[in-house]
Amino acid sequence: MAIERILIIRLSSIGDIVLTTPIIRQVRMRFPTAQIDFLTRANFVELLRYNPYLSQVYAVEEFQPKKYDLCIDLQNSRRSRWLRRKSATQIAQYRKENWKKFLLVKFKWNLLSDAVPVALRYLEACRAFGIEDDGKGCDIFLSDAERHMAAQALKPKTTLAVCYGAKHFTKRFPIEKTAAVLNALLAKHDVQILLLGGKDDAALGEKLRSMLSPASLVHDFSGKCSLLETAALLERADAVFTNDTGLMHIAAAFQKPIVVVFGSSVKEFGFLPFRAPYQLLECKGLKCRPCSHIGRARCPEKHFKCMQELDTHAVLQAVVSALHVRPFTPASV
Structure with missing residues (x-):
């Protein structure tokens, strides 16, 4: 037939x-x-x-x-x-x-x-x-309108997109630790930060933005863009710092260097960035991981070690490596 x-x-x-x-x-x-x-x-x-x-x-x-x-x-x-x-x-x-x-x-x-x-x-x-693997990764296709929106929204500058949200608590890197990583990055490197998320993430995005300085280098698009507009912003980023979330896979479709944090997630479930460059940061050796294959609303062990014990300096180093940026050069006197 x-x-x-x-x-x-x-x-x-x-x-x-x-x-x-x-x-x-x-x-x-x-x-x-x-x-x-x-x-x-x-x-x-x-x-x-x-x-x-x-x-x-x-x-x-x-x-x-x-x-x-x-x-x-x-x-x-x-x-x-x-x-x-x-x-x-x-x-x-x-x-x-x-x-x-x-x-x-x-x-x-x-x-x-x-x-x-x-x-x-x-x-x-x-x-x-008879369907065979072509060896390629994922696809996202944009219109000129989405690309124009992203181009108008951002100044030409080294850009880190941050996908700080996730539907389930145990997949979210704590907001305080995220802020510590980003403030250390902003203090030493000439970059701008994009905060990306959906409407459900907007309140958390606003809290994160209030914790970052200088504010002029932080652009919060959480809940303000369509999915494809968010994708267009990801396309313009130089690297992406993300939790295990859908936006990570959109970033992978654009072949962006990705720094991904896994809490309750593990690679065995098959949801790492597909055929895209990434660095995975996770707390290995915890007997309680994974506690769910989709994520939980709270840590069942009440200690959340899978995220709390991740070293922010190691996360920062991974982000800097993904961005390929050098520290500020002090002005000569």
Whole structure:
């Protein structure tokens, strides 16, 4: 049976959807003339709006199932399984291996030691249909409008983007430690700081900005930009200092040097920056890590050592290395 109509499903969230972009590209290379549609939640449609490999991007809230020759289900949830049964007879499905994550979190039995990136696990779901790895990373496509906005918002200067937020507390580097790293950077290096996050991060971003000096070198865009406008700002950054969050994967799509802090996260889950330069900072050897495969609202051990014991000087050195900046040269007398 010829495959002429394909539906790819990934309903959430930012990072997971960005990690589907290699498979979108690879499916297009395998089926160059096919109708290739993508189904996601309405608030994430924007991420794929300008992707040239897709024919149409649908919001699941308004989607009426239609007939496809192949459905690639990269969500594999109860809802996506219902949608794929309604849409196609040939199905490729992503295997989440949640039982392995459970064993690692609950009993620290590590059956994920190979740490296969999620983007490659998406690919494994599709190999039966002749879809192959092209060796490239993730994609984000912007319009001229987003790039113009970012160009107007920033002065030409060495720029560090800081993605200080995360949905779950145990994935967030403490704001006081973040401020200590950034103030040390600003004291010795000629850089500007971009604070990036969504509307839910805005209050924390305002608090962080109030802790930094000089204020003229700190630009807080938290909650003030669309997803693609935020992506355009990341594109203009020289390096990115980030928690384990969706914006990290957008930065990776632009091949930005990334300094990422892992608290409750571990590399075995497969969510490190995909095929992009990065430095990972984590507190190794803690018996309580990982405490969750998605993150928690509080530290179950009540000590939060995975973040509190990370050395701010080591974080600073990693950021400086990523930026390739030198200290100020004192003016001659």
